[in-house]
Amino acid sequence: MSVLNVNSQEIVNSAKLWSIAEEHCQSWGSSYSTDFISFDEDTIINDTAYRKVWIAEDENHEEWNFYGAFIREDEGLVFYRQLFEDEGLIYDFNMEIGDSAVIDNPRTAGPVTLVLDAIDSITLEDGILRERWKLTSSEYSNYEYWIRGIGSQTGVINSSTGVYGGLCGSYTLLCESENDFLYYMNDIFETCFLIVTDVNDFTEETSDLFVISEYGNFDKLIAINTNEKGKSRVIISNLWGSIISDNIVNSNLYSFSFMNYSPGIYVVTVINNSNLQSKKIIIK
Secondary structure (H helix, E strand, C coil), X not given: CCCCCCCCCCXXXXXXXXXXXXXXXXXXXXXXXXXXXXXXXXXXXXXXXXXEEEEECCCCCCCEEXXXXXXXXXXXXEEXXXXXXXXXXXXXXXXXXXXXXXXXXXXXXXXXXXXXXXXXXXXXXXXXXXXXXXXXXXXXXCEEXXXXXXXXXXXXCCCCHHHCCCCECCEEEEEEEECCEEEXXXXXXXXXXXXXXXXXXXXXXXXXXXXXXXXXXCXXXXXXXXXXXXXXXXXXXXXXXXXXXXXXXXXXXXXXXXXXXXXXXXXXXXXXXXEEEEEEEEEC
16 A cells, blocks of 8 residues: 655645535534635735635535635645734644644634544545545543544644534545646545535435434433435534534444433434435424
8 A cells, every 4th residue: 555645745735625514503403515626826924934824605615705814835734823823833744643733723712632543545536545544532432533634534724623522513625636637535425515505405205315213211222224225424413503423324224322412302313415404393
């Protein structure tokens, strides 16, 4: 197995383009929108060179707007700063397994120490293997993946957001391209532009993407059976949109226990390829 060697400019490259799905909390579950991100136009702040961060929200990403943020890269370290704020380290690609780095992304709730726990690889659209890093935190139970040359699987400017639990809303990398060549596509969504404003945008009301086949009040256990082949994303949230579980499922059966959660109404959302469906359940 050979892994592609990446030069010192892993991320900040004007030829690269990312599309990122943003999840918005709703009472019924979630809606989604897509942001395209690119870095271009040099600027100097306090004698330090940055690239401006640009965003487009249209499907053909033709209408670009300055995002009010700046990014720079220096020997494997990537720094991000928002307008009139200090910069923070969002990537350290110099780590080896067991090393840690304090990631202080200005877009998150605060700094978090991430440990490089494991390295494997994924195959990109051009057939070349690229390193994938698994990063964990002693403070939170969630973990996050970084892909060399592409960035976090939560989106290039969203590093460390994946490790925070219980937040309302989330980000997911959909695609990454360079010079109009698609290098990466998320195999869960299989699209570079995702817009969902209602649960019925993807499925008819009569369709049934999944069923909750078992439910016991004693142990508060549900078993979710999906009716679609391949990977599914199963999200469980409360009515206020706070996510309590967000997992990729490789089989048709997924179980979840509400033993440590208060009685109430919860929302189960399943996403598979271009299908999305949400259902409410009552935990007594």
